[in-house]
Amino acid sequence: MKKLIFLSIVLLGVVFSQSAFATSVLYQPTPYPLLDKNGNTMSQNLDKVHLWDGWLPSYYYNQEFIRDSKLELGGWGDLYRIYMKFDLEGLPNNSNSTALYLMPYNRGDSSTTIPVALCQLSSSWDLSMTWNTQPSYSTCWGWYSAPTAGTWWGVSITSLYNNWQSGSSTNYGIMMAPQNNNNNFDDFRSSRYSESNYRPALLFDFTPTITLEMPLPGNHLWLVTTEPGGWDCMGDYDQYHDGTNYFSVDFSWRNQADAGAAVYDESTDDIPILAAGGGKVYQATYSSSNGYYVVIDHDGDGNINTGVSTRYLHLKYSPPVSSGNTVQQGDLIGYMGDTGLSDGVHLHFGIRYQDSGSSSISQLSKTLVDGILIKSYQTKCSEDEDGVPQNWVRYYRSSNTAY
Amino acid sequence: MMKKNTIILSLTIIILILILSFLNFNKEGIDDNEIIISNEDRLNIEKINTYSNDQYNFSFSYPTTWIIKSDNLGKGALQLLNYDDSKSSNSFSEGENKIEFVIVDQLNIDDSSDYPEKNKTVADVRVTNQDSKKINIELTNGEKIISYYIPIPQQNKYLYVSIYGDIRNFDVLDEVVNSIQWSK
Numbered sequence: 020m021k022k023l024i025f026l027s028i029v030l031l032g033v034v035f036s037q038s039a040f041a042t043s044v045l046y047q048p049t050p051y052p053l054l055d056k057n058g059n060t061m062s063q064n065l066d067k068v069h070l071w072d073g074w075l076p077s078y079y080y081n082q083e084f085i086r087d088s089k090l091e092l093g094g095w096g097d098l099y100r101i102y103m104k105f106d107l108e109g110l111p112n113n114s115n116s117t118a119l120y121l122m123p124y125n126r127g128d129s130s131t132t133i134p135v136a137l138c139q140l141s142s143s144w145d146l147s148m149t150w151n152t153q154p155s156y157s158t159c160w161g162w163y164s165a166p167t168a169g170t171w172w173g174v175s176i177t178s179l180y181n182n183w184q185s186g187s188s189t190n191y192g193i194m195m196a197p198q199n200n201n202n203n204f205d206d207f208r209s210s211r212y213s214e215s216n217y218r219p220a221l222l223f224d225f226t227p228t229i230t231l232e233m234p235l236p237g238n239h240l241w242l243v244t245t246e247p248g249g250w251d252c253m254g255d256y257d258q259y260h261d262g263t264n265y266f267s268v269d270f271s272w273r274n275q276a277d278a279g280a281a282v283y284d285e286s287t288d289d290i291p292i293l294a295a296g297g298g299k300v301y302q303a304t305y306s307s308s309n310g311y312y313v314v315i316d317h318d319g320d321g322n323i324n325t326g327v328s329t330r331y332l333h334l335k336y337s338p339p340v341s342s343g344n345t346v347q348q349g350d351l352i353g354y355m356g357d358t359g360l361s362d363g364v365h366l367h368f369g370i371r372y373q374d375s376g377s378s379s380i381s382q383l384s385k386t387l388v389d390g391i392l393i394k395s396y397q398t399k400c401s402e403d404e405d406g407v408p409q410n411w412v413r414y415y416r417s418s419n420t421a422y
Numbered sequence: 423m424m425k426k427n428t429i430i431l432s433l434t435i436i437i438l439i440l441i442l443s444f445l446n447f448n449k450e451g452i453d454d455n456e457i458i459i460s461n462e463d464r465l466n467i468e469k470i471n472t473y474s475n476d477q478y479n480f481s482f483s484y485p486t487t488w489i490i491k492s493d494n495l496g497k498g499a500l501q502l503l504n505y506d507d508s509k510s511s512n513s514f515s516e517g518e519n520k521i522e523f524v525i526v527d528q529l530n531i532d533d534s535s536d537y538p539e540k541n542k543t544v545a546d547v548r549v550t551n552q553d554s555k556k557i558n559i560e561l562t563n564g565e566k567i568i569s570y571y572i573p574i575p576q577q578n579k580y581l582y583v584s585i586y587g588d589i590r591n592f593d594v595l596d597e598v599v600n601s602i603q604w605s606k
Contacts, residue, residue, distance in 0.1 A: 263535065305582070337497060359522070
């Protein structure tokens, strides 16, 4: 009897600890321009744009796949279906739960909303798809309740998602179909909708490997210019943010300050670089390609072949820390610069597990930086009247130490 | 009649001498001007600036088309650029180069895992009568970095000089390094 009570207490403890540390995190891809910075057609490969989402009409609009600011489902005699496919590279493996969320809005006409079926696609498709070239689907689930305008509509896709991630089924994406088409419509915001908070999202629930903070001063927002995987919205590709360095981000010196704080100017100010987490300094030195740089070993055992490590490249000065020093999250470890293979003041921030930053590393896919996935650090560009990207415009808030 | 002809001939000779003298004077003047213009042209082509550092007791020359972007040598880097770096970019465009000087305590030619290398050669060279190293790195995307490790006399430190960007301008690094002079 005592053993049974003890076992029960242990099991309760395990369950409690799992739930205590699990966290829910949203992933909402930003839209990519259709043109690159030179005005040429931007490839819309999934590893670059991160999400294919659109709607397919059975009769109107030349029966072509449409990627505008909405996702339309239903019909009035004719039929409208929604297709979606997420880029899964670098997203959490084996999450406890995964759900797809869409934001519905009011059409403002006489139509009524309609329950939805969600189907797993079983053959490939691309953005040139038409009604007559739709992919096949295997399993469908439903009917899920009709959406309510202004309230997130969500559906669990945990087993589907985990099967895609494990490779037990191929990620061809999903199709959503209406229960009826008698003046029944469900309209959702797409990834091209102007307000980023209303775009399609995946909600993950998992226990993070480690929670880091942005390596830049708090009470500021910082511009991202190169995403994990190496792409940016100008159409440029930096291969040094791919492969074994997939989990790395370029932060520009450009920043926005909260009220009461001053904006840093790279030409006149030294911009502090802060430890993203506590640990032991593994390297603080100079090389011709990295410039001045620091590597922090976050499990503190002095061996970056175990646990998580972070890398801070192109620092302005010889680092004020040395190999073997213990640092706390938020400690000053250098200043932003452009030493080494760098043209322009920025921070190349890399995150590794067992000294690899490959996208296949589960521990990194579940690492949070300032509460969001590393994969969520994405670029977005302003565009001119012709749709040519002009400037990076997506800033991320740091909650690290304020300077 | 004979006397008149002699006078005319004499005057003609005198006039010819004067004309030839005048032409010769002007010719020398033109030559002088040409030499002066030529010298100015050559100076414009080869015009150089000189950088001196009192802390590490050295100087070098560099083309006037390059500018010193920052001089934090000792604490950080001395950087020379041949372009305007006010644009928004993290990579070098065509024709753009950077030469970077830093002071380091020891030779470190470990491979960078952040910028994977395809090839690397390390050669022994003599720079300013110092036994130095020349490192030629080719990265996996074809980008190249050429560096020199040059011992600083009597300081037990190295001057580490690297060039980045458009390889068509990489010969400027050799010119700069060959112009280094130690003041002590």
